[in-house]
Amino acid sequence: MRGFNRRFMHAAGIVAAISAFALHAPAMAQTVTGTIDATITLTSACEVNGSTATTGVEFGTLDFGSHTTLFTEATTELQTDSGAGISIQCSPGSDASLTVTGGSNDGTVPGSSRAMSNGTSLVPYDLYSDVGLLATLANGTSIPVTGDGTVQTIPIYGRALGTALLTPGTYSDTVAVTLSF
Numbered sequence: 001m002r003g004f005n006r007r008f009m010h011a012a013g014i015v016a017a018i019s020a021f022a023l024h025a026p027a028m029a030q031t032v033t034g035t036i037d038a039t040i041t042l043t044s045a046c047e048v049n050g051s052t053a054t055t056g057v058e059f060g061t062l063d064f065g066s067h068t069t070l071f072t073e074a075t076t077e078l079q080t081d082s083g084a085g086i087s088i089q090c091s092p093g094s095d096a097s098l099t100v101t102g103g104s105n106d107g108t109v110p111g112s113s114r115a116m117s118n119g120t121s122l123v124p125y126d127l128y129s130d131v132g133l134l135a136t137l138a139n140g141t142s143i144p145v146t147g148d149g150t151v152q153t154i155p156i157y158g159r160a161l162g163t164a165l166l167t168p169g170t171y172s173d174t175v176a177v178t179l180s181f
Contacts, residue, residue, distance in 0.1 A: 048087070048179055049081060062127075062158040077157050088151070090145060091149065096181035098179050099140065102175070109124040115173065123162070123163070129155070129156065
């Protein structure tokens with residue numbers, strides 16, 4: 001029995017030592033759990049010729065070229081930095097409307113809705129939505145643009161008509177264009 005007591009005492013001493021250690025040992029670290037919220041707000045958008053600007057946008061140029069004062073007709077297609085026509089890309093679900101409005105010299109020449117001026121003389125011209133020059137883009141004409149995320153190219157054509165008594169010089173006009181979406 002003596003051996004038993006000795007073993008028992010030894011075991012009791014180990015248990016007491018472990019208990020004392022547990023009472024003085026540092027507590028286990030706590031665990032904290034939670035979440036991170038991530039959000040983003042997206043609004044509809046359209047790009048014109050690769051630009052997201054909303055004012056001062058360059059929709060393109062109609063360059064009728066160089067002719068004598070005796071020319072009868074000149075045609076051209078609107079050109080931009082990226083090629084022919086106006087490139088428009090709108091967010092899916094953001095259908096848009098491209099509206100061609102007034103120029104600087106509208107209604108000043110009979111038989112045409114627009115005119116380019118050099119200060120004293122006028123060259124009449126019109127804008128068209130088709131290469132056959134059949135669908136005139138009068139002031140306020142709107143062209144629908146599908147908002148599906150792809151680039152839509154809107155062609156615009158011009159035809160200038162020669163008139164009597166034109167003087168040499170550079171003629172110009174500025175036409176306002178609006179994209180609404």
